[in-house]
Amino acid sequence: MSTLKVYNSLTRQKETFEPLVNGHVGMYVCGPTVSGESHMGHARPFITFDIVYRYLMHLGYKVRYVRNITDAGHFEEEGREAEDKISKKATIEKLEPMELVQKYTNLYHWAMSQFNNLPPSIEPTATGHIVEQIGMIETIIADGYAYEVNGSVYFDVEKYNTDFAPKGQPYGMLSGRVLEDMLETTRDLDNQEEKRNKADFALWKNAPPEHIMRWKSPWGEGFPGWHIECSAMSTKYLGDQFDIHGGGMDLQFPHHECEIAQSTVCNHKTPARYWLHNNMITVNGKKMGKSYGNQISLTQMFTGNHPILEQAYAPMTIRFFILQTHYRSTLDFGNEALKAAEKGLKRLWEAYELSQKIELTAVQSADAALDATVRKLLATFDEYMNDDFNTAKVLASMFELVPVINGIKDKHIAADALSAETWQLLQKQLKLFVEDIFGLKSELAGGDGKLDGVVQLLITIRLDAKTKKDYVTSDKIRNELATLGIQLKDERDGGTSYSVN
RNA sequence: GGUCCUGUGGCCGAGUGGCUAGGCAGAGCUCUGCAAAAGCUUCUACAGCGGUUCGAAUCCGCUCGGGACCUCCA
Incomplete structure (x- = not known):
């Protein structure tokens, strides 16, 4: 190494x-x-x-x-x-x-x-x-x-x-x-x-x-x-x-x-x-600092309570936003960039969570090229970090793994395409870098399981309605949950997952 | 004025001379009761002008633009 x-x-x-x-x-x-x-x-x-x-x-x-x-x-x-x-x-x-x-x-x-x-x-x-x-x-x-x-x-x-x-x-x-x-x-x-x-x-x-x-x-x-x-x-x-x-x-x-x-x-x-x-964070090209009076306090960031903020930004969004740039480069602040970070993090995080849930069992990979690509990408994590902590490049590698993980979930990629050994390496390496080194965490508060129970109940009710082709009811459940920031996703296998915004 | 950094596609950004990151947004397709998500495909770059080189976003020079520090500042 x-x-x-x-x-x-x-x-x-x-x-x-x-x-x-x-x-x-x-x-x-x-x-x-x-x-x-x-x-x-x-x-x-x-x-x-x-x-x-x-x-x-x-x-x-x-x-x-x-x-x-x-x-x-x-x-x-x-x-x-x-x-x-x-x-x-x-x-x-x-x-x-x-x-x-x-x-x-x-x-x-x-x-x-x-x-x-x-x-x-x-x-x-x-x-x-x-x-x-x-x-x-x-x-x-x-x-x-x-x-x-x-x-x-x-x-x-x-x-x-x-x-x-x-x-x-x-x-x-x-x-x-x-x-x-x-x-x-x-x-x-x-x-x-x-x-x-x-x-x-x-x-x-x-x-x-x-x-x-x-x-x-x-x-x-x-x-x-x-x-x-x-x-x-x-x-x-x-x-x-x-x-x-x-x-x-x-x-x-x-x-x-x-x-x-x-x-x-x-x-x-x-x-x-x-x-x-x-390096500095800039606002419209100018350093954010006392002298310029262009500071946005952290509580303002978290609440969105500032004239130039179009919305609130979660702490993890900001952390991810900062990690997307090498630390020695200036980072230009902007709503568009922050929103992009928010969506990017969501995509990465969901794929990461999926990767930890899916288990693959193939003794030997059926797609040697893909297997090698995945291994190579995983190896870049250490390589890029060793190069003056280039978190931006590590994230880029992670994002290249996202289609692989999602593809396996959606069965676009065969379950035996990757060997179990490679998959376990992926699980381990992602966990290590996403959580332990990059310090990213789920934005979901509490996690006492009550919310999950309620959502699962609604999913079951909606599934009954769908089976009866009662789309009025099923869409109502989905739409009402969406307004609460809970998004339901029908999976290919007939199940339903959800994510919280 | 002095010292130093920088100029990449609609936006943010990575880039060690050749293999043209990545994210977001846009377009098309697949899947779907419809959506969303996801997948696949696709578009647009290297401020300008010279030079070095077989070859430059990457090296050199000049021009233009932006910035930091020289004062409290992360």
Whole structure:
């Protein structure tokens, strides 16, 4: 079997994946900032790296998957009045950061479970690691790569670059930036005058009086800079150097670049060996993001409650939609594309369920060509996944198996066309990839069997009516069920199956 | 302005120089009491112009278009 190759942003090429410690993989993925609700764009990395996580485990690795929750920093709820922060108000009336954080963390966890994403091994919070962050900043200062100004601490990018560029670790190595170029183009920011250099970034920020989240530090009351939490927590749980660092492409610079600089100073190593970045989801060609105001939150997706949504889209539809594209390509959002995904998933899922029910018994296949084709298609699953997690190609192979499965059901294809051995391989491989690795699941809620019992009863009644050629009754049953979203299908063998939309 | 990515058929998308994914939509047929589903068949592609090559969607150059990052952002 082929070996796993991943595209490493750091080297800009596909590389064979080799973990640092045999049999173990450490993976860090940048998680959400819980000051607002997650949107479609956020769903992408979490689904992408859920697949990576699942696939690595399938390959037999023991994976420690760390995904942080950013709950510290400059906190305000989106759209909330600034006066909430004013200290004159009663405590209960004021914005309580932890309440906000709790609310959106809960929502986020709920959305992740809707998507059937496995929980990470460790989900550390920034607020829970202030001590580690301060410790790291102290080390950086002690080593001379950071300086304090008015209670804030900044990372000295130029000094870092001067010292580490000769070692082959220049600042900008991940995003392909050259420091000299950046010094001229960086725009003005708050407190820019405090920095020695425009490219310097904050490790610790002094908290102005009205700032609601604040901690004591050697430099006064303040809060950690944007990048330090990931360095502190990845080091703590994965070590000085670990295997995979993941996140959205928009984090490559400056976030991951700064992470590399901080960690390299403290640990003397480039923190992660493989940097994996997923591309963006776009709306009408524009990235879905805060800056563009074109976000569609996950609850809006699930309910269809948004002006540009023509209908609600189920979590599995969205998951499938995302899997249909390679993670490093942009994915354009649109109702037509989502509807296509919805129908495609339904077709795939129904064929998959069928495949698990049908049993074939032929000792030898009567159609050697078809048998070989099926085996070849099944083998591509692993091959394509090993090629930088190409879920799109795996799905294409699966769809090529759908006519075979349906053909056997409809008896267009003889029951002995495939050998029992091939069929069992198909059942096993489909189960493994559809459910275990792609994490797809039936949209049918509950499954307590009551609905099935009721539908089966109606099917029996309808069959009686049909036998008596009482088509008025039989069509009424079928039509009424259809309006409820239950579709009856008369099979060739005289039986009736149904599917729920 | 700097760095980088990208332009595939009605829509979404995969594509390692030759064997032209896949899904959705459209058309026809089969099956069916009628439907639906399913099956079979079918249609439409590689932004433009040059170049390299026996051969290019795939490599190179130019033009035009789109986008990302450089500021919070998945």
